[in-house]
Amino acid sequence: MLNTFEKFLQDYNYNSQGSVNDAVIYATADGGKRVRPMLLLALLSDYGINIEKGLSAALAIELIHSYSLVHDDLPAMDNDDYRRGKLSTHKQFGEDIAILAGDALLTEAFAIIASDIANYPEEKIKLVQALAKYSGIGGMIYGQQLDLAGESKALLLDDVKEINVYKTSNLIMFALSAAAIIANADQDIEKLLVIAKDLGLAFQIQDDILDVTKTFEEIGKYASDEDNDKSTYVKLIGLEASKASVAELFENIYNVLNTLDLKSNNLKELIVNIENRQK
Amino acid sequence: MLNTFEKFLQDYNYNSQGSVNDAVIYATADGGKRVRPMLLLALLSDYGINIEKGLSAALAIELIHSYSLVHDDLPAMDNDDYRRGKLSTHKQFGEDIAILAGDALLTEAFAIIASDIANYPEEKIKLVQALAKYSGIGGMIYGQQLDLAGESKALLLDDVKEINVYKTSNLIMFALSAAAIIANADQDIEKLLVIAKDLGLAFQIQDDILDVTKTFEEIGKYASDEDNDKSTYVKLIGLEASKASVAELFENIYNVLNTLDLKSNNLKELIVNIENRQK
Numbered sequence: 001m002l003n004t005f006e007k008f009l010q011d012y013n014y015n016s017q018g019s020v021n022d023a024v025i026y027a028t029a030d031g032g033k034r035v036r037p038m039l040l041l042a043l044l045s046d047y048g049i050n051i052e053k054g055l056s057a058a059l060a061i062e063l064i065h066s067y068s069l070v071h072d073d074l075p076a077m078d079n080d081d082y083r084r085g086k087l088s089t090h091k092q093f094g095e096d097i098a099i100l101a102g103d104a105l106l107t108e109a110f111a112i113i114a115s116d117i118a119n120y121p122e123e124k125i126k127l128v129q130a131l132a133k134y135s136g137i138g139g140m141i142y143g144q145q146l147d148l149a150g151e152s153k154a155l156l157l158d159d160v161k162e163i164n165v166y167k168t169s170n171l172i173m174f175a176l177s178a179a180a181i182i183a184n185a186d187q188d189i190e191k192l193l194v195i196a197k198d199l200g201l202a203f204q205i206q207d208d209i210l211d212v213t214k215t216f217e218e219i220g221k222y223a224s225d226e227d228n229d230k231s232t233y234v235k236l237i238g239l240e241a242s243k244a245s246v247a248e249l250f251e252n253i254y255n256v257l258n259t260l261d262l263k264s265n266n267l268k269e270l271i272v273n274i275e276n277r278q279k
Numbered sequence: 280m281l282n283t284f285e286k287f288l289q290d291y292n293y294n295s296q297g298s299v300n301d302a303v304i305y306a307t308a309d310g311g312k313r314v315r316p317m318l319l320l321a322l323l324s325d326y327g328i329n330i331e332k333g334l335s336a337a338l339a340i341e342l343i344h345s346y347s348l349v350h351d352d353l354p355a356m357d358n359d360d361y362r363r364g365k366l367s368t369h370k371q372f373g374e375d376i377a378i379l380a381g382d383a384l385l386t387e388a389f390a391i392i393a394s395d396i397a398n399y400p401e402e403k404i405k406l407v408q409a410l411a412k413y414s415g416i417g418g419m420i421y422g423q424q425l426d427l428a429g430e431s432k433a434l435l436l437d438d439v440k441e442i443n444v445y446k447t448s449n450l451i452m453f454a455l456s457a458a459a460i461i462a463n464a465d466q467d468i469e470k471l472l473v474i475a476k477d478l479g480l481a482f483q484i485q486d487d488i489l490d491v492t493k494t495f496e497e498i499g500k501y502a503s504d505e506d507n508d509k510s511t512y513v514k515l516i517g518l519e520a521s522k523a524s525v526a527e528l529f530e531n532i533y534n535v536l537n538t539l540d541l542k543s544n545n546l547k548e549l550i551v552n553i554e555n556r557q558k
Contacts, residue, residue, distance in 0.1 A: 016416040020424045024416065071382060076353075076374035095355035096427050099378070103350060103385060104416035110389045111411030114404050121400035125393050128407055132390035137295040137303065137383035145299045148375050 023101035047183035056116035067105035143167030155231035169200025302380035326462035335395035346384035422446030434510035448479025
């Protein structure tokens with residue numbers, strides 16, 4: 001499944017040339033865990049639907065994720081020089097090209113969904129709506145805003161949770177609802193949003209834990225949150241309590257997941273892998 | 280028509296709050312000529328279609344135009360402190376919020392089209408495709424890239440033309456094709472693209488002319504292109520020849536426009552106003 005997606009991503013032609021084209025390929029080329037697209041495709045296959053029908057939406061979400069990292073790494077934002085073990089996009093291509101590359105990735109995400117011949121217009125419009133909702137000003141971008149506002153400020157645990165839900169859970173909400181939209185399983189979306197919310201929270205707490213327990217060589221980036229003196233789960237409740245929160249969230253996720261009527265366990269296996277990840 | 284659009288824009292609710300929400304409202308609130316949405320609505324009305332069906336696409340294009348200005352004004356790009364006679368978005372809200380506000384405007388443009396209840400899914404998908412095409416990596420963004428690459432470099436007239444077609448004509452191409460898509464007049468799109476190309480070129484040459492003949496008070500921004508030592512039409516062929524080019528482009532535009540079977544002359548009147556603009 002990952003190979004199919006990687007091939008689809010590598011073969012994708014932006015029909016452009018020059019530095020922005022080079023930068024979008026650089027920003028999406030390698031190193032990522034492709035967690036969000038895999039969640040979408042795993043659930044789609046559990047619904048018994050050919051994953052070909054989900055490749056466009058899966059690529060769209062990866063492009064949205066990539067654009068958010070490119071813009072997030074900019075000096076005016078988190079100011080990260082490294083990403084996934086290599087120079088961040090603006091360090092490699094310059095800030096101007098990085099800004100344009102982020103814009104290009106964002107725009108192309110919608111182009112990919114709209115141009116997909118494997119789905120009907122009605123489904124595609126639902127996908128465009130969902131992608132804009134969960135990645136936009138009331139979703140992921142709102143999370144970025146909360147995150148910026150919360151820097152160098154003492155936050156409560158609920159504040160950190162809210163940031164993580166918007167910043168991380170929202171794109172997972174798109175991933176899982178997109179699979180349900182494509183599979184015509186709209187009745188499951190409410191439960192999937194619960195899973196997505198908890199999974200995003202768990203994922204982010206895991207990142208906080210990894211940030212304090214791993215070195216640059218192991219996770220491929222410096223722990224900028226630490227440098228920025230940002231409030232994290234680990235700082236607020238400690239390492240052990242953070243690990244316990246992660247375990248509890250995954251238990252909730254499996255409980256909800258077990259109530260869904262699915263034909264296979266690909267999503268569950270993927271979530272188990274996420275639970276056990278070491279980077 | 281402009282009042283209807285302004286009301287639609289002012290009433291639009293982003294369903295968010297905080298600095299990014301404030302910044303997107305700031306960036307779109309006032310001062311703009313709304314040229315692109317007006318072109319769309321004028322042509323739509325000339326097809327005999329109620330302009331209500333075009334308001335979403337018109338707002339979408341204005342949001343795309345606004346996002347491009349917000350990002351274009353950033354220090355890493357054109358570094359403009361003023362826009363439309365007031366502080367540019369990053370000077371007012373900070374660079375980080377301006378980057379996010381641009382991203383939010385871009386994303387919301389697609390949300391607006393997808394959520395429009397006045398059009399069918401088939402039309403909306405065509406609109407999403409067209410918007411992504413003309414504003415994305417093979418359209419407006421490609422123009423920005425060419426523009427950046429051409430700064431402080433001696434360009435030929437054809438280079439400047441190419442930049443202007445991508446940077447300015449492309450959004451007008453969306454405006455006019457969007458009207459044709461909504462009116463089911465796809466057979467006119469080829470001609471409309473010719474009009475859009477020439478109109479974008481003419482508009483940009485007019486800007487170059489105004490930049491050297493008007494002061495800050497009159498046009499509401501400093502002539503940053505001049506400061507940046509950028510190649511412009513006026514520098515390359517002189518003021519009189521530039522004016523002659525503008526006149527010739529408008530003549531071509533009217534010739535093609537006259538071959539279309541339209542029920543009224545709103546688009547033509549709007550284009551005449553553009554031809555005669557003094558700012």
